[in-house]
Amino acid sequence: MKRTLFSYPYILWMALFILAPMLFIVYHAFFENGRWTMEYIKAAFEDAVYFKVLLRSIMLAFEGTLLCLLLGYPTAYMLSTMKKSTAALLSVFFILPMWMNFLLRTYAWQVLLGSSGIISRILSFFGFSDVLLLHTEGAVLLGTVYNFLPFMILPIYTVLIKLDKSHIEAANDLGADGITTFFKVVFPLSMPGVISGITMVFIPAITTFAISRLLGGGKYRLYGDLIEQKIVSDGDLGLGSVLSLILLVLVLISIVIMQKAEKTAGSEGGTLW
Amino acid sequence: MSKHLIELINVSKDYEGDAALQNVDLYIRDGEFLTLLGPSGCGKTTMLRIIAGFVLPTSGKVLMDGEDLSGVPPYKRRVNTVFQKYALFPHLNVFDNIAFGLKIKQVPKSEIERRVNSMLEMVNLKGYDKRWVDQLSGGQQQRVAIARALVNEPEVLLLDEPLGALDLQLRKEMQVELKRMQQSLGITFVYVTHDQEEALTMSDTIAVMRGGVIQQIGTPQDIYNEPKNAFVADFIGESNILPGIMKDDFKVEFNGREYECVDKGFGKNEPVEVVVRPEDVDIVDPYNAHFEGEVKSILFMGVHYEIRVESGGFVWTIHSTDPVMPGGKVGIQILPDAIHIMKKPPEDVSGESE
Ligand SMILES: Nc1ncnc2c1ncn2[C@@H]1O[C@H](COP(=O)(O)OP(=O)(O)OP(=O)(O)O)[C@@H](O)[C@H]1O
Ligand SMILES: [Mg+2]
Numbered sequence: 153m154k155r156t157l158f159s160y161p162y163i164l165w166m167a168l169f170i171l172a173p174m175l176f177i178v179y180h181a182f183f184e185n186g187r188w189t190m191e192y193i194k195a196a197f198e199d200a201v202y203f204k205v206l207l208r209s210i211m212l213a214f215e216g217t218l219l220c221l222l223l224g225y226p227t228a229y230m231l232s233t234m235k236k237s238t239a240a241l242l243s244v245f246f247i248l249p250m251w252m253n254f255l256l257r258t259y260a261w262q263v264l265l266g267s268s269g270i271i272s273r274i275l276s277f278f279g280f281s282d283v284l285l286l287h288t289e290g291a292v293l294l295g296t297v298y299n300f301l302p303f304m305i306l307p308i309y310t311v312l313i314k315l316d317k318s319h320i321e322a323a324n325d326l327g328a329d330g331i332t333t334f335f336k337v338v339f340p341l342s343m344p345g346v347i348s349g350i351t352m353v354f355i356p357a358i359t360t361f362a363i364s365r366l367l368g369g370g371k372y373r374l375y376g377d378l379i380e381q382k383i384v385s386d387g388d389l390g391l392g393s394v395l396s397l398i399l400l401v402l403v404l405i406s407i408v409i410m411q412k413a414e415k416t417a418g419s420e421g422g423t424l425w
Numbered sequence: 426m427s428k429h430l431i432e433l434i435n436v437s438k439d440y441e442g443d444a445a446l447q448n449v450d451l452y453i454r455d456g457e458f459l460t461l462l463g464p465s466g467c468g469k470t471t472m473l474r475i476i477a478g479f480v481l482p483t484s485g486k487v488l489m490d491g492e493d494l495s496g497v498p499p500y501k502r503r504v505n506t507v508f509q510k511y512a513l514f515p516h517l518n519v520f521d522n523i524a525f526g527l528k529i530k531q532v533p534k535s536e537i538e539r540r541v542n543s544m545l546e547m548v549n550l551k552g553y554d555k556r557w558v559d560q561l562s563g564g565q566q567q568r569v570a571i572a573r574a575l576v577n578e579p580e581v582l583l584l585d586e587p588l589g590a591l592d593l594q595l596r597k598e599m600q601v602e603l604k605r606m607q608q609s610l611g612i613t614f615v616y617v618t619h620d621q622e623e624a625l626t627m628s629d630t631i632a633v634m635r636g637g638v639i640q641q642i643g644t645p646q647d648i649y650n651e652p653k654n655a656f657v658a659d660f661i662g663e664s665n666i667l668p669g670i671m672k673d674d675f676k677v678e679f680n681g682r683e684y685e686c687v688d689k690g691f692g693k694n695e696p697v698e699v700v701v702r703p704e705d706v707d708i709v710d711p712y713n714a715h716f717e718g719e720v721k722s723i724l725f726m727g728v729h730y731e732i733r734v735e736s737g738g739f740v741w742t743i744h745s746t747d748p749v750m751p752g753g754k755v756g757i758q759i760l761p762d763a764i765h766i767m768k769k770p771p772e773d774v775s776g777e778s779e
Contacts, residue, residue, distance in 0.1 A: 172558075202488050319515075321479055321508075322506075322512040322514070323565035324499040325479075325499055325505060325508075326500075327500050327529045328500055328525075333500075337516075340516045344518075376716075
């Protein structure tokens, strides 16, 4: 009884800040001046541009997640093999930028990659002048990876340091060398961390906005930017709401897939989760 | 049975200054069943881990077939371990756990299947092959751990209390089964246990340890009948241990009386320790007795009664198949060959091996 009592403020909070905006969006997607309408749904599906942008967002989220995994796993692995104090010191470097506002971090990259930025200057010093860095698709990808990499490293690192060393010894005992032990024991046992890392990168990456505007110069609009533009600049609340709903469905689908994957990894990973 | 397969030469291991093993010298013959026996924390697991290669000795070396193992990593040693805490792979089912070592050696699939299945049968887990290991009881997990190591038919198998989680009946069955496998496959066993009865029934050789030092090495008979010191005597079976004085050859005084014994070669009036097994103390008619005592308690133990009798300030533990009346007086006789005389240890029990 007490427990339910304590949860009331939380339920109120949820209702006010999560459920209400959601209903608000659903309302604006399907109603116009209090009357049912399918106009906005039709508009969202008729114009191929929206679909193209959605595809680009998904692609970028995939690429970004993959890159984060390829960079994040080895980093997390190296951190996990270090002494606790060294690892703590090093992980400050990953966590510190996270304390800074996301927009500020992205502005910083805008300056760094700009035509008079330090990277361009170094490149031109070596003879590569007029290399376009900013306003490229690569810049957008870089911004995504940079912003979300810590969310890949931390869950993997957490699983790796909790990994029972006796399993590694058992594998060695049964004749597995370092590499075999990694692929047959360490990596499978770290799957739960990999999956939550993927979830924590993919979902923010697919919904992200501003990165592409700041680093892509508006040439590589993402779905998040589209929603922002519809609602904030064009004042088209109806279409913006429909686009939001489409994105929401996409996010829900990916969460379900991740949870499925986590469950299989969980039953295999046994006591890990 | 004669070749020294494994040899530990003056091996010591310190953990941040605390000695877990001190100057251990030990050889293990090819095909031998050697048991390390000793109280918790005496260094048994440490010894196995040094042989397996997970722990490097602080000093001394380990030889296998005369070859120094110092630079040889665990995965290259022809040794498998049944870990005290099992260390089964949680991401693999029972079958794949047991097949792990064989797959790494790239044994053909059909042979893997055959060997794993016969192992499952041996450890009484037929039909459990598809289970996840966290769906097994402690005793079942322990048997998977045994199977996972034994299936590789290594030259040497290190077993760290492999039957600790099993009930008495299953433990007895597995003891017989392990001994049979050990003999038929000719595997050298280094076996760790707390259980002295298990050690006595299964081993060719027992090494009794205490505080990182080997107290005595010998056959079960040697260790039981001729314990080298009071610790070994007490650890292998219960014992009455009391201080005494060696009056002369074949004459010892303890608890205020002189007894005949079969030991000689001590100094005149040398203080010694006297060990008498509970089953060697006889309850007799008072007029045949060496002394009388008062029965303090009697406890039924199944096969025998455990009787405590006080006399002259010492409480004797006696095992007898006949009950006596608590509170009553009984006569007690101790025959010469029941009396074992031990040298008094110097303050610090320093061990020797063989
Ligand atoms: N990794 C370690 N770090 C520090 N001390 C250790 C370590 N491993 C073991 N020790 C110490 O070494 C001594 C011997 O330990 P060991 O595990 O070999 O005992 P054991 O005979 O196997 O005991 P048990 O019967 O309880 O398993 C103990 O005092 C223990 O505290
Ligand atoms: Mg131990």
